[in-house]
Amino acid sequence: MTTLSSLLTESADGQIGILMSALSGIAMALAVALAMTVYFRLSYRTWRDVVRHGLATLAALVLFAFAAYDMRHAAAAYLGLNPSKPAVEFEIRMPRETLTAVSDTQIELHTDRNQTLALVGGVQELGDGRSVLRGAVALSQRTADRVLVVNLPGKGTFEFRLRLPAEPHRSEQFGPWHLADRIASPMTGAVAPQDGYTIRYRVL
Numbered sequence: 320m321t322t323l324s325s326l327l328t329e330s331a332d333g334q335i336g337i338l339m340s341a342l343s344g345i346a347m348a349l350a351v352a353l354a355m356t357v358y359f360r361l362s363y364r365t366w367r368d369v370v371r372h373g374l375a376t377l378a379a380l381v382l383f384a385f386a387a388y389d390m391r392h393a394a395a396a397y398l399g400l401n402p403s404k405p406a407v408e409f410e411i412r413m414p415r416e417t418l419t420a421v422s423d424t425q426i427e428l429h430t431d432r433n434q435t436l437a438l439v440g441g442v443q444e445l446g447d448g449r450s451v452l453r454g455a456v457a458l459s460q461r462t463a464d465r466v467l468v469v470n471l472p473g474k475g476t477f478e479f480r481l482r483l484p485a486e487p488h489r490s491e492q493f494g495p496w497h498l499a500d501r502i503a504s505p506m507t508g509a510v511a512p513q514d515g516y517t518i519r520y521r522v523l
Contacts (some may be wrong), residue, residue, distance in 0.1 A: 404459055405489060407481065409520040411452040411469060412496065418442060418450045423472045428456045431464040455523070461485045466500070467518070476503045479518040490521045
């Protein structure tokens with residue numbers, strides 16, 4: 320669970336990242352401007368100088384573009400919009416009587432490196448005795464070992480293995496439905512039938 324101290328730490332790290340990117344961009348711009356000023360004043364205006372001036376200008380534009388991209392990337396990461404960290408949007412289909420209290424539902428993504436709390440989006444009734452639980456979770460680690468663990472108090476723990484590579488590609492459509500890999504009873508820990516519990520997901 321995210322605490323206030325961890326939020327403050329992440330905020331401080333993000334601000335430091337943006338500040339360092341801004342300082343590096345300013346330093347780079349000043350260095351290029353100084354070098355070009357000295358170069359233009361000391362050089363002769365021949366056709367070779369024109370070519371050299373053009374190459375120097377192109378190099379300066381590339382450096383400026385790199386500095387702007389670096390600052391934009393740091394700012395996006397600080398705001399939680401870093402495109403290098405995708406997320407999984409999921410839908411879990413189960414019997415309606417199993418899903419009674421959404422507010423008590425806790426969903427976590429377990430990997431071989433960390434655990435991440437998922438965001439529960441809501442529930443939709445299908446009209447056939449089943450409900451669909453929606454949510455999303457960030458993929459902060461590069462690993463293929465990912466298990467979505469759904470804890471329903473008084474009902475059991477449901478585990479769904481995400482069949483994704485370590486660096487998954489984003490997708491517009493949801494994938495096929497998959498059966499639950501494990502369902503544990505809250506009382507005995509026994510494995511229950513998985514036929515009524517399925518999941519599908521896509522990478523954002």
